Amino acid sequence: MSDTSHSAVFVRKTMLPPEPAPARQTGLSKWVRENLFSSWLNTILTLAGIAVIWGLASHFYPWFRHGVWNAASLPECRQIIAARWGEGATGACWAVIHARWTQFIFGFYPPELFWRPVLTFGLMLVAVAPVLFTQLPRGMLKFSVVFPLLAIWLLWGGSIWPVVMIAAGFAVGYLVARILAHWGMILAILGAVVAAVLFWIFVPGPVDEILGRVAPIALEPVASRQFGGFLLAITLGAGGIAMSLPLGILLALGRQSDMFLIKTFSVMFIEFIRGVPLITLLFVASLLLNYFLPPGTNFDIILRVMILVTLFSAAYIAEVIRGGLAALPRGQYEAADALGLDYWKAQRLVILPQALKISIPGIVSTFIGMFKDTTLVTFVGLFEPLKSIPDSIRADISWKGTYWEHFIFVGAIFFILNFSMSRYSMYLERKLKRDHR
Amino acid sequence: MKKSVFFGTLVAAGLTAGFASATTLEDVKARGVLNCGVNTGLVGFAAPDANGNWSGFDVALCKAVAAAVLGDPSKVKYVPTTGQTRFTALTSGEVDMLARNSTWTFSRDTDLKMDFAGVNYYDGQGFMVRKDSGITSAKELDGASVCIQTGTTTEMNLADYFKSNNMTYQPIAVDSNAEGEQQYLAGACDAYTTDASGLAATRAAYADPENHIILPEIISKEPLGPAVRHGDSQWGDIVRWTLFALIAAEEYGVTSANIDELAKGTENPEINRLLGVEGDLGPMTGLEKDWAVKAIKAGGNYGEIFAATIGESTPIGLARGLNAQWTQGGLMYAPPFR
Incomplete structure (x- = not known):
């Protein structure tokens, strides 16, 4: 009985190392087979795609490979390409970018003052950082508040x-609001607005002097006419984004309101702005306003355009946020009421945080769209980077023909700019994800 | 405090009165800068360089007017205007004058409330075709596809020309000159049409200019000139006679090289009156006596400006043609200075 066990000539004492999976089942070849060549149809589509x-x-x-970076003119680019790659070769003449990149970035801003937009851009990143990333110290928000005027x-x-007077006007309004807050929210807001406007009308003139x-x-x-390129696009875009989000939230709340006048006004505003092309509004900003204002009035063109762009995107933001508000279960509103919160507190603490979270992708899409739409200001004679700046560069005979x-x-x-906005919104969505769906 | 309020009121009152009554000349002198509406960029006529300094044929006129009025050709603020914004910019007072290759037409002169102060360039619409197409005359373009900028007078001219010659064409609409060039190069259209000066510049910038020809027919009249607001004749006179001074200077042989010499006095009374050595022409319209000397010194006489910006020695290489002096068979004719 034990003989049989002793007669065994071979007993494996160690584990066999695992065989590598068959080549067909691993790595690249598996991925390629499963994703690109899994059927006849897919194979054909893959080959066609390739x-x-x-x-x-x-x-x-x-x-791209024949591109020339250093040349004084397009004909020189062509000579270099012909010399290097033979007669008849075509190539990019990046020399035009090399020679004129400052115009793409700054437009006709005086070159000796370039440090100012650069500094402003750097400070903008500092000002925006605490808004975007909550882990940064909250004290930085104070700078964010001051930054627009500094910019x-x-x-x-x-x-x-x-600029100090503008800030002082806000301060006066804030003080009045604090004092009137005892008698009610509406009165405080009204009082603040009236006080600030009165301050701006009467005080700055003599005091400035x-x-x-x-x-x-x-x-x-x-x-303003000297602004151009991405300086202009980012100024308009950042200003529009910063102002249209609060305005959009107010409009969305207004549209949900029970108060007839506020609701009517919000609906009419949103539907009118959404029903009219942006270019129409830009023409209104640049041309029609001139006829209504007294001759010689210098109402800054960038300010005019920025206001119209803000109103335009605020209408879209309002609708996006309304979608977020509509998606909230009725119970959330009722829960806020049951806690005894008044309207503003309920909105601020319960409703809006959830509604805005739902609306993030839509809001960011609207912002990206608005930022790209700033190129439309070419039609009112501002030097945006996509058409006006290249056209003015091509007007130089040296670069005519570059396209x-x-x-x-x-x-x-x-x-790059829009992709970072999009990435940030995805980061924000992941961070704010509270449910476990 | 009381004093500053008083001053503020005074300034406000002064400004209101200023808006109501000041002439353009007074405005410009008080401001110390001429606001000149120019093209956002047109080869040879108005183009900013890498530092934002403008130059070109139209820009030279702005400089001459600034020199005549303010004594300094650099005292110009260039306001780039698009085809849509240019006339509003003028009528709303944003610019004092337009030097922006605008065609002088009846409706613009009357209905749009502008005054054209003369013609600084006689242009006309032409065609460019590929040489291997074998076309040598615009009359052979029947049935061709033509690239054309929308919203310009060239569009109407093209329709008129083909209709009156009983031919058909297929319009390919493009938005800008640059896009038109690309479409034409890519073979989207058989012919490209725009102002002849623009065609010459476009052809000069191609990698293979020898393969493209500009057809001899000019199908429209495009007298391009500076424009001012309707109703301020004094300012209109200043712009008009600054242009005439440049033209007359070429006719009389006054150049930027010899003007200092001639301004001391010559045998020719016409030159003496032009340069302010004799008579009081400048003060008659509110300018200094030597206004024309300064205007001519700004960039030379008409011929010098032409040669330096768009003439045959430049890459654009435009011949004088209609823009030669009347003594040379052209249309440039300055009325007498007396």
């Missing part, structure tokens, strides 16, 4: 006192 990509790449790659002063220059003499703190002024280089460069920068 053919298209190859066709495009082989057509455009030489153009106005840095970009447009001139005396600092008018006195302060300007006593402490002449001023930067060299830069006219795709401009589009590719500007498109790439727009993509």
